[in-house]
Amino acid sequence: xxxxxxxxxxxxxxxxxxxxxxxxxxxxxxxxxxxxxxxxxxxxxxxxxxxxxxxxxxxxxxxxxxxxxxxxxxxxxxxxxxxxxxxxxxxxxxxxxxxxxxxxxxxxxxxxxxxxxxxxxxxxxxxxxxxxxxxxxxxxxxxxxxxxxxxxxxxxxxxxxxxxxxxxxxxxxxxxxxxxxx
Numbered sequence: 001x002x003x004x005x006x007x008x009x010x011x012x013x014x015x016x017x018x019x020x021x022x023x024x025x026x027x028x029x030x031x032x033x034x035x036x037x038x039x040x041x042x043x044x045x046x047x048x049x050x051x052x053x054x055x056x057x058x059x060x061x062x063x064x065x066x067x068x069x070x071x072x073x074x075x076x077x078x079x080x081x082x083x084x085x086x087x088x089x090x091x092x093x094x095x096x097x098x099x100x101x102x103x104x105x106x107x108x109x110x111x112x113x114x115x116x117x118x119x120x121x122x123x124x125x126x127x128x129x130x131x132x133x134x135x136x137x138x139x140x141x142x143x144x145x146x147x148x149x150x151x152x153x154x155x156x157x158x159x160x161x162x163x164x165x166x167x168x169x170x171x172x173x174x175x176x177x178x179x180x181x182x
Contacts, residue, residue: 001145005137006112008084012132015043015074015086016052017066017105022089023048027055029089029120033127043083045070071101075108084138085115087123113140 014037018026030037030052038058043049046065053060064070077083086109090102109116117123126132 002142003139004142006081006140008136008138010133010135012040012084013043013082014040015077015083015088016048016060017045017071017074017086018048018089019066019091019094020047021091021094023051025120026087026089027051029087029123030056036127036132043074043077045074066101069101071105075101075105078105078108078112078114083114085117085126087117087126089120089123090118113138 016026016030026048034056037056042052042058042060043063044052044060045063046068049060049062053062063073074083074086078086086105088105106116106118108114115126117126
């Protein structure tokens with residue numbers, strides 16, 4: 001598969017997420033790295049974001065709480081290229097009611113080759129990397145071929161202008177539609 005380069009500028013877009021039992025660890029880590037984090041755009045899920053903003057003394061982009069969709073909002077921003085890396089202190093010993101969302105977020109980070117730290121030691125290595133102060137081209141697979149693939153059993157609609165697509169044209173492709181027209 002071919003790859004595409006996605007540039008990361010000097011100012012990184014960093015997502016900070018923590019489960020309840022890990023919030024104190026993330027807060028301590030963020031306070032220790034406050035001056036470095038202040039140079040970048042910081043995203044955070046709801047409760048974590050409010051806590052970080054209060055303690056760090058600078059504004060960040062706060063999304064919904066994780067269980068209310070914040071993890072999915074972070075994942076969507078990764079897909080849209082709005083987040084360069086993820087620091088997610090998750091609790092491996094506590095089952096989360098929104099565990100599928102957590103797995104989906106981590107999956108999106110891997111699919112889009114986003115550097116991800118799930119613990120303090122890895123976060124220390126990531127944040128202290130010389131690449132933090134440089135532009136960086138992240139390589140991701142070129143998913144265009146995947147998007148254009150033919151899926152067996154799926155009927156392709158001919159490309160039409162929006163005005164030419166009508167409900168009856170779409171309905172005619174549904175199973176049994178020929179009987180309804182007869």
